[in-house]
Amino acid sequence: MKRIALALLLAAALPLSQAAPKVLPLWPEGVPGAKPALGPERFENGRVSNISEPTITVYGPAVDRQNGTAVIICPGGGYVRESFQREGEQYATWLSTLGVTSFVLKYRLQEFGHPAPLQDVLRAVRLVRSKAAEFHVRADRIGVMGSSAGGHLAATAGTLFDNPLGRTGAQLDAVSARPDFLMLMYPVITMDGPAVHTGSRKALIGGAPSAETVQLMSVEKQVTKDTPPTLLIHTQEDKSVPVENSIMFYQALTRAAVPAEMYLFEHGAHGMGMKPGLGTASNWPRRAEEWLRERGLLDAVR
Numbered sequence: 603m604k605r606i607a608l609a610l611l612l613a614a615a616l617p618l619s620q621a622a623p624k625v626l627p628l629w630p631e632g633v634p635g636a637k638p639a640l641g642p643e644r645f646e647n648g649r650v651s652n653i654s655e656p657t658i659t660v661y662g663p664a665v666d667r668q669n670g671t672a673v674i675i676c677p678g679g680g681y682v683r684e685s686f687q688r689e690g691e692q693y694a695t696w697l698s699t700l701g702v703t704s705f706v707l708k709y710r711l712q713e714f715g716h717p718a719p720l721q722d723v724l725r726a727v728r729l730v731r732s733k734a735a736e737f738h739v740r741a742d743r744i745g746v747m748g749s750s751a752g753g754h755l756a757a758t759a760g761t762l763f764d765n766p767l768g769r770t771g772a773q774l775d776a777v778s779a780r781p782d783f784l785m786l787m788y789p790v791i792t793m794d795g796p797a798v799h800t801g802s803r804k805a806l807i808g809g810a811p812s813a814e815t816v817q818l819m820s821v822e823k824q825v826t827k828d829t830p831p832t833l834l835i836h837t838q839e840d841k842s843v844p845v846e847n848s849i850m851f852y853q854a855l856t857r858a859a860v861p862a863e864m865y866l867f868e869h870g871a872h873g874m875g876m877k878p879g880l881g882t883a884s885n886w887p888r889r890a891e892e893w894l895r896e897r898g899l900l901d902a903v904r
Contacts (some may be wrong), residue, residue, distance in 0.1 A: 623694075623706075628656040628725050633710075634770045640713055648687030649679060650708060656722045658705040658729070660737070661694035667701030670903040671894070672739040673785070674705045674726050674759075678750025678873065681711050681719065681805035688875040689749040689787070696876065696887055700900055703739050705730055709755065712805035716819065717767040719806065723759045724768040724779035732777045743899060745783040745830075750843060750873060751802045753789025754821065757851065760784045760832065761824035783897065784832040785890060788840055788872055791847035793820045799843045825854035831861040833893045835886050842872035865889050 633655060640654045663669070677689040684690070686706065694704035709722035727744060734741040748756030762768060763780040790802045793816045807815050817823060832855055836848040845866060855862040867883035878884050894900050 624660045625657050626660065626729075628658060628707075628722060628729065631772065634721060635714065635718065637713065645686075648685065649683045650686045651679075651683035651711065652713060653684070653708055653710055654713070656710055656725075657708045658726055659690075659694075659708070661691075661698055661704040661706065663698050663701045663703050667699070668703075668738065668903070669701035669900055670703075670738065670740040671701070671743040671899045672703045672705065672730055672734075672737065672745070673697055674707055674723070674730060674744070674746045674781075676707050676709065676723060676746065676748035676752030676755045678748065678752040678787075679711075680799070680801045681751045682801070683711070684708065684752070685749070685873065685875075688873070689752060692876050693747065700891060700894065701902075702894075702900075703737055715805070716807050716815065719755050720758050720762060720765070720768050721770060723755050724763060725770075725772075725774065727759060727763070727779045727781055728774045728777040731779075732774060740903070743782055745785060745899070746781040747785035747787070748789060749787040749875070751790050751799070751806075753786040754791060754802060754806075754819075756781075756784055756786055757789055757791060757821040758819070758824075760829050761821045761826070762818070765818075780828070781830050783830050783899065786832060786834050786848065786851070787886075788836045788843055788874070789834070789847055789851070790843050791820070791822050791851045797844045797846040797850070799847075802843075822850040822854045825851070825858050825860065827858050827860065829855065829858060829860045831897065832863075833890060834862065834864040835867075835890070836864075837867045837870035837872075837874070837883055839869055840872045863893055 677684040690706040710718040746756040769775045834848040836845045870880040870883035
């Protein structure tokens with residue numbers, strides 16, 4: 603736990619390859635299905651909502667540790683808001699100490715609904731991959747990390763990367779949107795059954811979705827052998843998004859012979875982020891670092 607706290611302190615002090623985070627529009631040619639009447643975004647207590655202009659915010663790695671790995675981070679918030687600071691900026695700061703370049707995704711929410719978030723996360727993967735040389739990352743080391751509903755969005759990137767609903771007819775559609783790995787924090791997974799998070803379901807697919815949409819967005823049912831290697835982290839104390847969500851996804855990954863690792867902790871309420879004082883659950887960044895290192899994702903660029 604002391605090591606994690608020290609890492610966060612170092613992250614604030616270490617020089618990054620970029621002096622300040624750079625914000626890039628996700629759709630410079632125009633947001634698909636734009637809704638200019640929505641008005642300005644709302645930002646309060648580190649959370650953003652009413653998003654009409656999706657972006658990625660770029661956080662460079664510590665200069666002396668750059669390894670070419672990239673992570674697109676999807677903050678959670680039930681598809682109603684996004685916990686941009688706690689589940690976005692904090693993760694990016696931690697990842698920078700590991701030499702990883704991070705891209706915090708600001709994606710469209712309930713005002714648009716499905717498939718807008720899917721389009722945004724796949725566009726982010728395509729954009730980062732198409733500009734890999736510019737960002738000094740490797741095109742085969744691009745992962746997606748997400749928490750809660752952001753974990754659902756990350757999981758859709760890993761299962762629906764070839765789905766037609768994720769394309770808009772843009773030139774970038776020709777670039778592969780498949781992530782190379784997933785990191786899912788207490789993710790929403792299913793859109794059906796007793797483990798469903800009803801708030802996320804309603805915000806994303808509405809109050810009366812078709813059976814086909816429920817099936818499609820229950821991502822445990824969309825896992826194939828092409829789903830990327832996945833790390834899952836969840837807790838027993840999570841009363842908002844039951845731990846069964848992660849278990850179902852892990853079981854689906856296992857059936858498809860997809861490399862997967864899962865840590866289920868006793869303590870830690872939903873949305874714990876990098877909060878200290880939660881027993882072994884607060885050590886999840888160390889477990890995640892070990893997983894990244896074991897997969898060669900923290901090896902220096904050759």
